[in-house]
Amino acid sequence: MAIRLIVKDPDPVLREKAIVVTKFNSNLHKLLRDMAETMYDADGVGLAAPQVGISKRVIVVDIGDDHGLIEMVNPEIVEAEGEQFGPEGCLSIPNLNGDVRRAQRIRVKGFDRNGEPFEMEAADFLARAFLHEIDHLNGVLFTDIADEIYDAASRPRPPREE
Secondary structure, X not given: OOOOOOOOOOOHHHHOOOEXXXXXXXXXXXXXXXXXXXXXXXXXXXXXXXXXXXXXXXXXXXXXXXXXXXXXXEEEEEXXXXXXXXXXXXXXXXXXXXXXXXXXXXXXXXEOOOOOEEEEEEEHHHHHHHHHHHHHHOOOOHHHHOOEEEEHHHOOOOOOOO
């Protein structure tokens, strides 16, 4: 495993639509391991492959709840409902936070590291994390959709929801 360099805005890879993964092999497994290690090292709750310079539709999420680490390849939102509004930050945009509107509950489908399809439901902070990371796969940053953007030091970091 290795900690990878987190790409910072305005790197162009962050604005690309990431490529669909078609090969589920040891290279993908290494990418997923490295992404998780990188996310944990940076004290993040999610990371998308473009954030480590790889234009592939791969995300990892761990908000610190009972779900633990979630790896998803080629994720797609298939259902969304409700609305939540709250602060977000991003490992690729240090020192800035923003207030973002997101769906309250989602159903997401994708594939595990071995190419097996799966679906799951997510609500509240987990839904927010999924939506944020999937936005990265489409070249969208939270600063593009935030109602307000502000210096992260000016407001305390929101607690992780358990």
